[in-house]
Amino acid sequence: MTSSRSWRSEEVARNDRALLRAAREVLAVDGVHASVASIAARAGVGVGSLYRRYRTKQELFQRLCLIALREYLDAATEGLAMDDPWEGLMHYAMASIRSGPGSLAPVAGTFEPTDEMTDLAEQGDRAVARLVERAHQAKVLRAGVTPVDLELLIEQLSKSPLQEQLQRQGRTELYDAARNARERVIAIALDGLRAVPAGPVPGQPPGYELFAMRWVPPAGGAQQSE
Secondary structure (H helix, E strand, O other): OHHHHHHHHHHHHHHHHHHHHHHHHHHHHHHHHOOHHHHHHHHOOOHHHHHHHOOOHHHHHHHHHHHHHHHHHHHHHHHHOOOOHHHHHHHHHHHHHHHOHHHHHHHOOOOOOOHHHHHHHHHHHHHHHHHHHHHHHOOOEOOOOOHHHHHHHHHHHOOOHHHHHHHHHOOHHHHHHHHHHHHHHHHHHHHOOEOOOOOOOOOOOOOOHHHHHHHOOOOOOOOOOO
């Protein structure tokens, strides 16, 4: 009986992780109009399973945002624990970019934030403000950059229209090149925050095939119907 209950609990947790991951991915492409059916299909579960876990789509979005707020606070706290102010700031920025806050922007205003969400947001804001202040005091952050500047930059960099388009097209042969190009763009943008000139740009320079090949139908791929 215990083994059966444990297996069931693990399955529920696995399905929930899949739903949350799928919801983030579908939101990144479809925005607030993301359908429950699309999210369930991407997660590999039935719509009924989704509704057993989350009574409404808004409740699912609320859960996503709560998780994101915890991740941002954790990243900022870890950054503050680092001795080097620049490394601490970059740790927060990179962790936040990779968690993808930009994909959650469309759900803003679609539900009422809970007290827990508000508290986490305020804690996170204070921690980020401290990261920025510490970097300014060490004179490693470009003068005039504010916490809001940093957060807006993170939101912009956390989405990759190129990678999203390639994913929709199934252009797996371009995935690695697109990932490399994105990492370079992120490095270039974040280096722009430095008070002193940065080092060389990482990775290989991207080629124009990332633009040109998107216009070539995949070999053997079906044409989209009108």
